[in-house]
Amino acid sequence: MSAPDAAAIRAWLTARIGDVDPGRPLHETGLSSRDATTLAADLGRFVGRTLAPTLVWQYPTITALADHLSDVDPAAEYVPLPEDGEPIAVVGLGCRLPGGIDSPEAFWRFLDAGGDGIGDVPEGRWETFAPAEDLAGVPARGGFLDDVAGFDAAFFGITPGEAVAMDPQQRILLEVAWAALEHAGIPPSALRGSRTGVFVGLSATEYGSLTMTDVTGVDVWSGTGAAASIAANRLSYLLDLRGPSLTLDTACSSSLVAVHQAVQSLRRGESELALVAGVNVLLSPGITAGFQRAGVLAADGRCKPFDAGADGIARGEGCGVVVLKPLRAARGDRVLAVIRGSAVNSDGRSNGLTAPNPDAQVALLRDAYSAAGVDPSSVDYVEAHGTGTPLGDPLEAGALATVLGAGREPGRPVLLGSVKSNLGHLEGAAGITGLLKVVLAMTHRRLPPSLHFRAPNPHIDFTGLRVVAAGTDWPRYSGTARAGVSAFGFGGTNAHVVLEEWPSFPPRAGDGGPQVFALSARSAEVLRARAGELADWLAEGDLPLDAVAATLAHRREHLPVRGAVVAERRDDVVDALRDLADGRGITGDDPAGAPVFVFSGYGSQWSGMGRELLGSEPAFRAEIDALDPIFRAEAGFSLRDALQRELPDLAATQLTLFGMQLALAALWRAHGVTPAAVLGHSLGEVAAAVVAGALDVASGLKVMAARARLLAEVDARGGGAMAVVELSAAELADFPGVTIAVYASPIQCTISGAADRVDAVVAHAERLGRLARRLPVG
Template sequence: MNGNSTNGHTNGHNGTNGKAKIDINMPIAITGISTRFPGGADTPEALWRMISKGKSAWSKVPEDRFALDAFYHPDPDRNGAMNVAGGHFLDEDIASFDAPFFGISRNEAKAMDPQQRLQLESAYEALENAGISIDQASGTKTSVHIGVFNKDYADIMCRDPETGPLYQATGNGQSILSNRISYFFNLKGPSVTVDTACSSSLVGLHLAVQGLRMGEVEQAIVGGTNLIFSPDIMVAMSLLGFLSPDGRAYAFDHRAKGYARGGGIATLVLKPLDKAVRDGDPIRAVIRGTGVNSDGRTAGITLPNGDAQAELIREVYTNADLDPAETGYFEAHGTGTQAGDPMEAGAIHRVFTADRQRSSPLYLGSIKTNIGHLEGASGLAGVVKAVLCLEKGQIPPNINFEKQNERLDLEAWNIKVPTELTQWPADVPRRASVNSFGYGGTNAHVVLDGYDATQHEMRTIDTDIDQRLFVFSAGHQEAASSLFTRMASYLRDIPTSNHARLLQQLAYTLSQRRSQLSHRMAISASSIAELIDTLENGKLTLVKSQRVSRLGLVFTGQGAQTAQMGVGLMYQYGVFADSLNLAGAALKNIGCTWDLVEELSKDAETSLVNEPLYSQPLCTAVQIALVDLLRSWDVQPTAVTGHSSGEIAAAYAAGALSHEAAMIAAYYRGVASSKLAADSSVNGGMAAVGLSPDEVQGYLAKLTSGKLVIACYNAPYNVTLSGDIPALDELESLLQDTGVFFRRLKVPVAYHSHHMQQIAEVYRKSLESLPRPEASDSDVQFFSSVTGTLTPISELNAEYWVRNMTSPVQFTSSLKSMCLGLKSDGKRLTRGNKMNVQMLVEVGPHSALAGPIKSILKDPSFSSKAQLPYTSCLVRKQDPLSAVQKAAGDLFMNGYAVNLAHINEPIDGPCPRVLSDLPPYSWNHSQRYWHESRISKNYRLRDQPRKDLIGAPASDWNPTEPRWRGFIRLSELPWIKVTR
């Protein structure tokens, strides 16, 4: 999986230097959040929509998890049965997994606990949400702490040990839950799986915070996982009386009868606040304090200890030097049990409300009423809810609350359970507490503060950017539809007033703060409306990246020029404008009487761009400016070639000519050509002909009215002829009825013909002051269209440029030599069939060489697999910003490491804000991975419950030999007892 990124985001790379600094009260930022919760709450935003509206994710047990009817019985004391009617389950197919994304084989994926699989995906989503790419995370001292409780998949496999898969040990090892994340992302910090039952994930968060504050790590991934698809633990907990019979949570309500199970995954990314601010990370909330303790000895190992809970909370606040009276909301463990709720609420009262103003009650809630008790992930579920409350400044209703538990006195305790969406109290800071308790007595607590981004928000530089490049990527082609649809939907929901800022933030987030994966798309747009339209109607597909690193630049010759070519780039890219100004200054220094930028800016009616005196230097100046712009984007060629006068800018790109020298060569070429055009005694012209060189020679031999020569070998069946006008007229007549393509070129002189000999000496003398090529550290290969071969840049002297004007253009040979890496002796620069360049970029006013290039690449000497990607910097009648950004997008899509930051933010300054609410990655869940024996399936999905006398169908049975297994218990069947 290719996850390269081009920005300089540090994320604390590569460990700490020297002795780590310990700060026991260091504020810790939550920078990334991922949720996979019941009720379709697969993003924090979706979760907020659900809980803010007081919705419940309760449902019956999905049929693919286990057969509820076969295990349900209303008697909680009945062995092998459960008295639970439903719960809270993930909507998605838990067998589906994007194994190829993580480089996991089908056999290994089938052996992996779905909790491992979804936790991997969730970890990626959390890093993505934090603006951390795969490459940025790799090698960092990042810890991983994953909370877990259940192991349903292991239970399924152990039901029939003889059928276990090869990778069962690693696929179901609890330690691998965290280790696999560290392995895939190449993370070097501690990797720890935590099982303290229902407090696991909050204990994991505490351990992560400790590591950050001790300086042991630089960032942390904290996760929690809980999936329900085996009846066994439901049966066991039902027998202990833990579970709510209807599967709903009634936290603090008089109907509380037990907790409601829920399945889900949550992951957070943590980082010291000062480093998160430094790196421009999204900051969702700030952890002010954490703590963990144990109940010790109680009346029973599963019975809570209110004093221990109160002591823990008080200790966390004391250590953080915080006043409990300033906390506005408390996200309780709140399982909805008769013993637990009063104990917890009493402990909260003792810590928080003794000195509290009566006008400012403490709001109390529990997300378990919405999504159930996620057990191993429940602590983080509470944290995510609290973070959203802090961000939104609102407290959601606590559903399933109609009347308080009779053992509570919330009014006297100054505690309020909200039953509607409530604004955050105005008289207290945005601070929240979160509890999470394990059924064995391990308690965890965290204090969170809201974060005011305006304190540290980096000022956005007004760069007058009119157009930006938006990049998208995935690990598979199938993501395209979902990726583009979800993004368009997201953009439609953005208020119009935020569009300008959003464009900048979106381009930055997509290009700099997300992994750049193997299948790519890039879109240039100047508005949200344009971007939405392209996403919805552009018939987009993701392009498989080729990981291009070797570029060939091809420079257009004369004839492609247009008025105002590329001039729009001046207003967005200072590099381009500076280059043109430098070109203009170079012309002034040699006595040019007209202003280059002024002439370039003229419209079609007033422009003199088609006159040789102007066209030569204008084209070269634009090409050099494009080279400079590409360099600013880290686009560096391996090789260059040029068509005719395009060789001047190609020589600049290769380091053979300075900017000034290139402009001198172009200017005097234009001066000489204009003198020839003004000579009325010379009547010359040019035409493009669709014949091969050999074929055209037969026609040239028949001419009697003048002389024509092949001026340009453009492609195997495309030549340009140059010479006397009468001869052109005669040839046109000869070809008139043959169907052969013939088109006159709008040029005033016969370039690359005998006509040019008349000005050769004039041009030669003009170049006497041209600086000779100096030794250069450039390793760019120059393939000459004068010789058609690789040419040392030391040979590009004044005499060479005269030959460039007078000799035929051997473009077919030069392009072929560049692509294949042919030296002048015919030997190759590269071994085997490896291409010398992997992609071609045309640099000029128009994509004039696109057709010839395509034709040349069809030559039999090229492998059928060697069709090189092609793009052009500018295209006639196309907005120059769109065109050049499309070229950059083509480079990106083909895997070239173009500097996207410099494309979208050409002026150095603070980075835009990372968008933390973008749609998460679109996983490829088209494949299911599941390993289960017939015996296990017969048990888990059996279609009949246990009967009183014969029991339940045996797991190892078949329809032709049915077998039943059961126990006769007097406690269940008292009527069979014989009275003596």
């Protein structure tokens, strides 16, 4: 007996363990060490060989166990081809920022409009740490998120108890990283087991002072919930990512240093894809109070980069994530921009631990542009560290003028800006937020304004420099948009990243015709919300519908609760999605597996069937063209011609229906729908056998032709009839001369026989008030 395949092993494990996510570690379902050992022994008996008792630790999910034990060849090992200086593609963005920003699109609208996200600290935020009287005089203005506590723990399979113990920065990071992968068109499940690196910049660890101070309140989740390292590690764990997983803390440069590390990892071949993030949440008033006493904070709670009135920073919170790939590996992806190079260094022994070093900044810039192979004088724009401090701004501007401003033609200054003017200083997330801004500006070919610049700082020589005080088109001095992003840690770690635009190509319109718009979520409530959002977005946009449908079908995670609409015109798609948003058409997923194809019998045909599909579905048309020569050879007529005219005689109609069923099955498979099983009724049995591979097409057609010929002979003799009646087999035993053709249900049968005998049964059933209907035959 052959060993069970992966599907059989998955079915056995599901029956044994229960209906659980096959990609979720089994210990999360409550499987104990003893249970795991017993499971390995029982599973060994099922597959017919002794298994190690530690098997479940080595292969912790149903999918991993099934693939391992079925001897499935593993995916081809990733063989990196390192190339020094290879551009790194930015293929996805995610963000959650002050001002209600929860998407790259919302961030761009905010930036382009000159949005200001500074506001008061949310009510109750700081009172957890200190009584109200101690907060008197602590500046309460900054860039705050609307909600740092909300978290969809169930979506990630995290228990409520563990979620409470998790630092809000970990929670936010998970949600924004998922959104960034969606923006990239990469289903997270496609990354399982891959060499995907996670690089997170995070410099605040205040949550642990809440959860770890009271020893009596510490539980099993407190340690991982408070640890900074777990921010990156948890993301790698939940998505089963096997590349480097690092949380970096270099203070205000943390997330841009994370970008640098990711670029190096991708170029070395250590990672094949990287998720790079920065996250910062202002939970405690302590750092704010400390900054105030050090004279770091602006009196009005706003950063005013390079302005004469610059008097300090405003603190901010938020999260940004970028998805990176080597450019060669990004074929088929939407490339938003490319990273040409980066550099990191330290101030060394400057004029104080937290004092910047202008010489170090000059060296950093030279290193970065040398690594990128970019002439500094060709750079159009720099997203500066730009904190708006009396000391920092002049030193930074001086370094920029030395390296990027030298040798420029008149009228081609280095343009400067800082997103801190919009959001405040996001500290550990500051660098990634600036990078997000630059990528969005490149894709929109426009530089948004840097706020609060009214008069130039008199301590800055602006020769060769100009602040973007009003939104402007990107100048493209060299013909290609180029920019730098800077971030400087207050302990002296400096980072600079060089970006360049990449040509964008609008999605090509397809062949038209109806499209399937598939949506999914983990709950019906969320699915309805997503349907409504998509409807609004489509109503306002002009992106080709087939591109949207293809992305939803092939570049999204397909979650358990699902809904779909089929439409051709934009207005119809929008209306159908709004119906879905109202709760109509939502279904639950059967986690047991794939769909089943059911092939009907004679009688399901209609005049004109297949004609629209021939015109609108290339896969259907290709299958008909492939079947046509076989039909000509075995049946003596053209299948394509039969579908394009009125249906022929009984025999040819049956064969045409058979061909139609084979082409429909091929169409579904072309769209990625593969059946777990096939069923057929009457002539559909033959189509099912062909689709399952039990018969080839020519053999199936011979069976069908012989069947059709015999039925045609019966039809030619006349006198026969068929009917469906709501009578049981026992009741039909009283009517000799009538044969049960189909046992449709315990109380319904399809009968055949001489016309008068069939009519007698129909009349009997009608007298009883039951269903009775003669079927058209011939």
